[in-house]
Amino acid sequence: MKQPIIRLQSVNLHYASVAYKERSLKTLLSRAFHRGAPRFTVQDVHALKNITLEIKGGERVGLLGHNGAGKSTFLKTVAGLYPVSSGHVQVEGEIRSLFDLSMGFEPDATGRENILYRGLLLGLSPTFMRSKVAEIIDFAGLGEFIDYPIKTYSAGMQVRLAFAISTAVGGDILLLDEVIGAGDANFMTKARQRIASLIERAEILVLASHDFNALKSLCVRGVVFHHGEIVFDGSINEALIEYKKVNEMKDVL
Known part of the structure; x- marks a missing residue:
């Protein structure tokens, strides 16, 4: 029997802008009365950017990042709910999400x-x-x-x-x-x-959370996401420090 593994190689994932466009009657009427107003174009969202990551059997991995950083999208990609735009996703083992x-x-x-x-x-x-x-x-x-x-x-x-x-x-x-x-x-x-x-x-646990105590008690490895990219991959304690640094930089900007 194969050992369970999660392997992503150069994975990119985009949300199509059409998913964000309103199709309600209210929106259509609003546009009709504001024909002269400048139009706002909704761009495709690059949710995961060139993600390369491997998680092997026996690992307990915590995902950190601000809301919208890519944690949940990563989990759903691993679960097979989202098709990737490019790259390769390999998952061996039975998934429960x-x-x-x-x-x-x-x-x-x-x-x-x-x-x-x-x-x-x-x-x-x-x-x-x-x-x-x-x-x-x-x-x-x-x-x-x-x-x-x-x-x-x-x-x-x-x-x-x-x-x-x-x-x-x-x-x-x-x-x-x-x-x-x-x-x-x-x-x-x-x-x-x-x-x-x-x-x-x-055999493998991947937990996305903002609960530092849960992450420290359950996970050994930590992966920090920021704007769809992995900016750190290492021990959970170091990942928590890096996450705080990233958030401090975000607040300054």
Whole structure:
């Protein structure tokens, strides 16, 4: 069996400007009444710039950077959610990711039905998901609401169900984006315990966070992103120092 690995070579990723253009009736009317005004052109966003990085089995890596620096985009690129514009991405191993927890729910379907739908999105078989239904319902603590349509759930209920489904099984590579706020104190205690178990079983952990204590306690290596580029790659303690330096420079500018 191959050892899990994440390898990016000269990777660039652009967000197309068309994704940022408004298409609402309000926008069209506004343009009609302001034909003489100078137009603002939205440029493509160069979200990842020439990223070359390798993460091997056994590594615990923390990603640091200001909001918009490229951390989350990097994670989603590794997870295969974003196609790269150029370069090469190689990932060996089964990925489990905890971000965009609301993704993959069908509002008109019940919570029970959505367990199966979301499981399929995660690459899990219907047979496996059916074997996990009782455990997921119990962990999410939704009771009779599991047979109500998702559109009747509060945001907290949706996150609890999504978290329970997404963590029903671990993987070789665990991708985490920030701390997950998933409900009341009792549920958060269960959530932290389950995340700790997933981290312990994972061969590779990549955690993007602004929580320095979490990064120091969970990670050995730190990678600092700034405007889509990697500006530092080394020990987590040195990475925290470098991140503070980068932020101080940003504030001065």
